[in-house]
Amino acid sequence: MKVTLIFLLLIFHHIICSKGRHYTADRKQGRPVHLATTATGKKTLSTNCGDSLHGPSGSIIYKRGELYNSNERCTWIVHVPNAESILFKLEENGIIQSTEDFIKVGYFLESEFKNEDKFREVDLKHNTEDKSVTVPGPVAFVRFFSDENINGLGFRIDFGGIGNNTYPFKFNRFYYNKKFGMIQYPLHGEPYSEFERVAFVVKPPIPIYMALKFYEGNCDDFGDYLTIYQRSSEGWTKNGLQTVAQFCNSSTTELPLWTFSCEVIITFQTSAVGGSNNGFQLIWVPSKS
Structure with a gap:
């Protein structure tokens, strides 16, 4: 009887401690990862070829550890509300250095979205020691291109907002x-x-x-x-x-x-x-x- 009571208490303790955990299994890596949306439904992680992300920080994980195709053209649009600037960092990288494949980050200078002359793009370089760029916020465009030559593996890009401005958005699908x-x-x-x-x-x-x-x-x-x-x-x-x-x-x-x-x-x-x-x-x- 005493052993049965202890066993039931252990089960009850496990249920209480597990309540409120909010993650799903990453089958390839064998570890838990947080879900891709926040409590407000804002998407902060994407694994698609092109998507919108909305939040103070997040990740683009595209074909990590998998072979991507030739002639891929993917664009992710990132909105970081109230961010003066946005930091992007290439955390995992499977791009072959000898190819013309690239990742670029686009942005508008001085938040002048009405003028094409204010639009700039910088390379998020995959073949240098420093694999990060910081661009003006609150909106940036990440695009990936693969040529017809040797295909590489995928990548992971993390981003986060820096500073504070006031640029409100009405919703989060872009x-x-x-x-x-x-x-x-x-x-x-x-x-x-x-x-x-x-x-x-x-x-x-x-x-x-x-x-x-x-x-x-x-x-x-x-x-x-x-x-x-x-x-x-x-x-x-x-x-x-x-x-x-x-x-x-x-x-x-x-x-x-x-x-x-x-x-x-x-x-x-x-x-x-x-x-x-x-x-x-x-x-x-x-x-x-």
Whole structure:
């Protein structure tokens, strides 16, 4: 009887101590790892070829210990709210040094999301001792390219915010790779805030038509700007973006339609005024061509 009681107490103690643990098994490494989302649903870890991450810190783990393919083109968009700058560090690296494969980190200088001349990219070098870069926040773009030569293994990149600024975001989905979809910012007819700096990546697998359904902005003072950029597949190995269109106020009389067969980057920045306007809505559908 005494032995049975002790056994039951041990089981009860194990249940109590285990309660509240929030992890899943990493089968390849044989150790527990934390889940990829925070308590608020913000994604802080990605294993996909392209994704959005939103939080004070996180990781990109792409094909770690596995062979990646030729001609891979992956883009991750990282939002670190209120970060003055973002540190990226290549913690694990399986890229072959003799190839032209690269990892680049893109950002906008002085938080000027409306100007392609302010966009910069730096190499996150895999063949040097210092495998880290620090770029201005609160948004950065990490992209990976593999050539047609020798394929390497995957990698892990950790990131974290540094310093403090005030750049609010209304939600945390910023990456879209479906054949059709919609972006409405902010959601539910809410007005946008002052000093917003937000960016979206649309990277569908096929050519698309993209249409602006509405834009309600404000050109007073510094102005609120919605900007549509593209990166062509031919220019994937080159730095920089190409401006397709830009909107400042709500006086747009014709709603434009574009055809894209490449990655599209959409940015929205607001002035110190903010306002009662409702932002914008974009939709895209498969192209008939």
